[in-house]
Amino acid sequence: MPNYQGVWSLSTQMQNASAWPVFVPPTIALFGGGNGNSNVIQKILMGSSGDATDFGDLTAGGETPAACGSTTRGVWLGGERGSASNIIDYVTFASAGNASDFGDLTTATRLNAAHSSSTRGVVGGGYTSARTDVIEYITIASTGNATDFGDLLSPVNSLGSTSSPTRGLFAGGYATSPGLSNVIQYITIASTGNSQDFGDLTVATSNYPAGAASNTRALFAGGNSGRQNVIAYVTIASLGNAADFGDLTVAVSDCASNSNKILAVFAGGFDGSGSGRGNQIDKVTIASTGNASDFGDLTAELSNFGGCSNGHGGIA
Numbered sequence: 001m002p003n004y005q006g007v008w009s010l011s012t013q014m015q016n017a018s019a020w021p022v023f024v025p026p027t028i029a030l031f032g033g034g035n036g037n038s039n040v041i042q043k044i045l046m047g048s049s050g051d052a053t054d055f056g057d058l059t060a061g062g063e064t065p066a067a068c069g070s071t072t073r074g075v076w077l078g079g080e081r082g083s084a085s086n087i088i089d090y091v092t093f094a095s096a097g098n099a100s101d102f103g104d105l106t107t108a109t110r111l112n113a114a115h116s117s118s119t120r121g122v123v124g125g126g127y128t129s130a131r132t133d134v135i136e137y138i139t140i141a142s143t144g145n146a147t148d149f150g151d152l153l154s155p156v157n158s159l160g161s162t163s164s165p166t167r168g169l170f171a172g173g174y175a176t177s178p179g180l181s182n183v184i185q186y187i188t189i190a191s192t193g194n195s196q197d198f199g200d201l202t203v204a205t206s207n208y209p210a211g212a213a214s215n216t217r218a219l220f221a222g223g224n225s226g227r228q229n230v231i232a233y234v235t236i237a238s239l240g241n242a243a244d245f246g247d248l249t250v251a252v253s254d255c256a257s258n259s260n261k262i263l264a265v266f267a268g269g270f271d272g273s274g275s276g277r278g279n280q281i282d283k284v285t286i287a288s289t290g291n292a293s294d295f296g297d298l299t300a301e302l303s304n305f306g307g308c309s310n311g312h313g314g315i316a
Contacts, residue, residue: 026045026048026260027046027311028043028046028310029043029044029045029046029265029308030042030067030258030307030308031044031258031267031268031298031305031306032058032065032067032307032308033061033062033304033305034304035063035254035304036061036063037063038302038305039058039059039060039062040057040058040300041056041057041058042055044258044281044296046258046262046263046311049283049294051297051298052267052281052296052297052298053299054299055091056091058076058089058098059087059089059100060087061081062079063079063080063110063304063305064080064110064208064305065077065078065079065305066078066112066161067114068115068308069093069116069121069308069309069310069312070116070119070121070141070310070315071093071310071315072092072094072141073091073093073140073141074090074308075088075114075116075121075140076088076090077112077114077138078109078110078112078123079110079112079306084109084127086104086106086107087104087105088102088103088138090140090143093310102138103143103144103146104145104146105145105146106134106147109127109128110127110157111127111157112124112157113125113126113159113160113208114306115161115168115169115189115314116163116168116308116314116315117166117189117315117316118165119141120138120140120190121138121140122136122137122149122163122168122189123136123138123146124136124149124159125156125159125170126157131155131157131175132155132157133152133153133154133156134148135148135149135150135151135194135195137192148192149192149193150187150192150194150195152170152185152194153185153197155176156170156181157173157206158172158173158174158206158207158208158224159172159174159181159209160173160208160211160220160223162257162259162313163218163313164213164313164314165189165313167188167236168186168188168314169198169218169236170184170187170195171183171201172205172206172223173206174206178204180205180224180225182201182202182204182205183200183201184199184201184242185197186239189314197239198234198239198240199240199241199242200242202232202241202243203225203232204225205225205228205230205253206225207223207224207253208222208254208255208256209221209228210222210255210266210307212258212313213261214261214313215313215316216236216237216313217234217235217313218234219245219264219284219286220232220233221248221255222248222251222252222254222255222266226251227270227272228248228251228253229247229250229251229252231245231284231292232244233245233286233289245289246289246290248292249280249282249292249293250269250280252266252270253303254268254303254304255267256268256302256306258307259309259312260312261286261312261313262285262286262287263285263286264283265282265295266281266282266283266292267281267302267307268281268298268301268302268305269303270303270304278301279297279298279300279301281295
């Protein structure tokens with residue numbers, strides 16, 4: 001009698017193919033720009049700890065660019081490139097290489113912050129000839145100039161930012177009054193309009209409280225209020241004040257961040273010493289609480305730069 005076991009087994013496996021393990025490539029996280037008018041873009045893979053490697057160069061070197069990304073593209077917006085810049089650069093995550101021109105911000109801006117959904121990048125605040133409250137947006141899959149989105153609660157620079165797939169947060173920064181800010185404000189990324197009050201950080205801080213997120217939780221770490229090692233978190237879908245998460249390995253301002261919905265990393269920055277913070281990259285698990293641990297090292301000591309990934313909380 002014929003043995004049909006092999007045929008049955010293959011048929012059954014094909015029917016249950018949806019249950020087979022699917023290979024998911026590791027999230028690519030990029031860091032670009034930085035002190036000394038760096039144009040360097042560095043890359044890490046978020047699936048496991050390790051040191052950064054070279055990815056390519058921005059179109060022009062500069063400090064304090066905002067950054068955001070979709071599943072396919074990373075984007076840097078504005079920054080200090082000799083003077084406040086309106087440049088928007090982009091790269092394709094899947095292929096290492098130099099950035100290309102995307103378009104322009106409506107106004108040359110430095111010390112701004114950005115976040116994104118899977119389709120739209122939003123950038124807000126910063127310093128033009130004075131602090132600004134302007135929020136702008138781009139469609140990441142296209143190229144072209146930014147479009148007006150609305151206004152922040154007040155003019156502020158050196159703020160932090162991160163997002164879920166639907167809601168974007170801006171936090172902290174330096175306002176005309178009262179100076180160092182603890183304010184968290186939010187927008188709905190798919191719409192346009194002015195930001196609304198969300199709650200407060202645990203500490204009033206500027207100089208980039210670095211933001212990273214999963215789909216549900218946002219973290220803000222570091223910043224300048226005597227320099228901070230504080231990591232705070234909020235639940236993005238609700239409103240309310242931040243709670244303590246843990247501490248960075250070093251009290252630092254002007255660092256950059258990235259996430260893959262599971263891990264958040266905080267890289268570089270300035271600790272107030274003559275040599276800066278060094279090339280340290282810290283990591284935490286977003287769904288837990290606790291102190292950061294070592295992830296690896298940047299290719300060089302760096303501060304005042306922008307980070308983006310293809311797997312962050314703003315990508316569903």
